[in-house]
Amino acid sequence: GQSLEQPSEVTAVEGAIVQINCTYQTSGFYGLSWYQQHDGGAPTFLSYNGLDGLEETGRFSSFLSRSDSYGYLLLQELQMKDSASYFCAVKPGTYKYIFGTGTRLKVLA
């Protein structure tokens, strides 16, 4: 089967750094994306890794290791507004996406 595993919940304080891991097992692999979703809202795109290595976008960075079937999202200088669910998503085919189980991030004051 195809699966993406993430920690269910992560808690951190404002200003801290947090890493959300994603391990995947899929029949194909084109790339790994990360999305943020606030309660009741729609997911918003954060980053995409098609190749191994680190991609940085402001306070967010995403890493991919294809040989390890592993990636992570790194959030720096945490803010209260970062409290949300974060999903990794694998693109195993041209027109297909599989989303991870999701990680609820709680940022404490």
Added chain:
Amino acid sequence: GAVVSQHPSRVICKSGTSVKIECRSLDFQATTMFWYRQFPKQSLMLMATSNEGSKATYEQGVEKDKFLINHASLTLSTLTVTSAHPEDSSFYICSARVAGEETQYFGPGTRLLVL
């Protein structure tokens, strides 16, 4: 830019009726649109992928005769839940993608409650 709208945002219907949900890309042309279903506090499950002018591709386990998808133009896709039942109650979200880009732009979602 890159705004996707969905209508309606919420719908309550009786069991056995059909419900149509519209997904529009407001300021760009979407070569591909996706329909997802999300249960409370759970992940997004891809239901189907639609490309403009062609038949939708459904994921395994999704009944194509129950969830009718039409992608009539580069800015509009519709999902019709036919003969809805209480187990169809869920949060339905569409997304749109431009050819050559990896970003999916999601609509705000439609919360369906079937009584």
